[in-house]
Amino acid sequence: MTYGALPAFVPKQTHDAARYKEDAADSCVILWNSMMKxxxxxxxxxxxxTKRTLQLRPKSQIDIAQEAGFQNPNFISMLKNGAAKLPLDRVLALATALECDPKRLFLLALQQQGYETEQTAIADIFGTVVTRNEVIWLEELRDASGRSDPSLTSRSRAALRGIFSK
Structure with missing residues (x-):
């Protein structure tokens, strides 16, 4: 309901009160929207x-949520739109349902939760966490180099970046 279109016979005081109510309602909407970010x-x-669920189609988000053991079938949607964070104890189950590397998902969950201290501790204790795909790349690099431990030259860096169009 809008109060700006009051009939002319409405006294000015009532019209001002109606305008105040309309402004207050607009302010409430703005406040609500900012709180719902x-x-x-x-x-x-x-x-x-978001990308992974698209890649797994026709598997639905509800199927993924059920496979991961989430009570709320909309939880995957909530993760995608940023309304929820992934609990660390659910990373392995979701990684299985998303058919992705749990290490990568764990690092993304840590980052999402803002655990900078924990991320630093993990890096200090375990070094760089390497995903399954990265291990495969490393093994291929070792095989291709004859296990000679080659240094990264500007030429090899450029070739590698060329693979990824960087």
Whole structure:
């Protein structure tokens, strides 16, 4: 309902009160929208889950949520749009349902939750966490080089970046 179109016979005081109510309602809508911002929408995890669910079609988000053991069938949608964060104890189950590397998903979940101290501790204790795909790349690099431990030259860097169009 809009109060700006009150008939001319409505006294000015009532019209001003109606305008105040309309302004207050607009302010409430703006406040509500700012409170409903999705705090995790710009995270790498939200982007990853969005891409991965598209890659797994025709498998539905509800199927993925059920496979991962989430009570709420909309949880995958909530992860994608940034309304929810992924609990660390659910990473392995979701990685299985998404058919992705659990290490990568774990790192994305840590990043999403803002655990900088924990990320640093993990890096200090375990070094760089390497995903299954990265291990395959490393093995191929070792085989291709005859296990000679080659240094990364500008030429080899350029060739590698060329593979990924970087």
């Amino acid at each position: 999705r705090p995790y929408e710009a995270t790498d995890l939200a982007v990853f889950v």
